[in-house]
Amino acid sequence: MPVPAASPAPAASPAPSAPSLPTVGQPDVARAAALFADPSRARMLKALSDGRDLSGAVLAAEAGVGAPTASAHLARLVDAGLVTVRSHGRNRFYRLAGPEVGHALEALALIAPPLPITSLRDSGTTNALRRARTCYDHLAGRLGVALMGALLDQRLLTGHDGTHRPATAVHDRASGYGHDHHYRLTASGRTALHRLGIDLDALPLRRPLVRYCVDWSEQQHHLAGAAGAALTARLLALGWLRHGASPRVVHLTPSGTTGLADWIGLRLPA
Structure with missing residues (x-):
């Protein structure tokens, strides 16, 4: 009697696949904080916060x-x-990788205890930074806030009144780029910048034309974005601003005092 053929074994079920793991984890805040934590590195990063290239020798001295x-x-x-870093002959020049690094420093300044003032030089530098400084590549401090206010007063810029109100802020913190308001240049503003020698059409497209930062020392808005950077560069080129002895510090020159008054009616208290 023929033996019946064995029935084929049931196909094995495929093994359950392991759940895919994310390729990028959470930000390593501890590692970043450790880089900022060393006093020497912190001083170097602060010196680079005006967006300029500085040599290793200058940073060592700073x-x-x-x-x-x-x-x-x-x-x-x-x-x-x-x-x-970039090399030029025997020298190496350093700059911040981007404005986000500068904004991180500005944010830390809000919660950091003040360094003791141990000399007239320290006192002078602190006052100078609050008076007028660069925030990466645009103007900050009392002068930056006053410039933003004058642009708004003259209706060259519109969108808000330049005031930071912590109680009603949704996204804005007291340092770094703001997100709660949408500033824009008016037609008169574009004409005024062109009259000063700024070609808006030639500005890089990789960044917004107009942004604002919440100034850490003044707790008000100052102008950022491509327009803010171009305006600061133009004021330096005209000699209306000059860099100070300490990185980030800028000074308004006598010609700048006259020029800003003639251009947009900005008159600063003596």
Whole structure:
């Protein structure tokens, strides 16, 4: 009697696939904080916060350390992506990798205890920073806030009144780019910038034309974005502003006092 053929074994069920893991985890805040935590590195980052390229020698002097120590600190900052470096002959020049690094410093300044004032130089630098400084590549401090106010008063800029109101702020914090309001240049504003020698059509498209920051020392808005950077660069080119001895500090010159009054009616208290 023929033996019946064995029935085929049932096909094995495919093994359940393992759940896919995310390729990017949460921000490593501790690592970033450790890079800011060293006093020498913090001083270097603050010196670079005006957006300019500075040499290793200048940064070593600003941090108060020797060249080998400065090189080691700068190498860590470059490896972490906070700073970029370029070579020019025998010299190496450093700059912040982007405005976000500067904004992180500005935000830390809000919660950091003040450094003790131990000399007239320290006192003078602190006052000068509050009076007029660069916030990456645009103007900040009392002068930056006053300039923003004059643009609004003259209806060259519109969208809000330049006031930071913490109680009603939704996204804005007391440092860094603002998001609660939408400022824009008016037709008169475009004409005024053109009259000053700024070609808006030639500005880079990779960033918004108009943005604002909440100024950490004044708690008001100052002008950022491509227009803010172009305006600051133009004021420096005209000699209306000049860089101070300390990085980030800028000074309004006598010709700048006259020029800003003639251009947009900005008159600062003596």
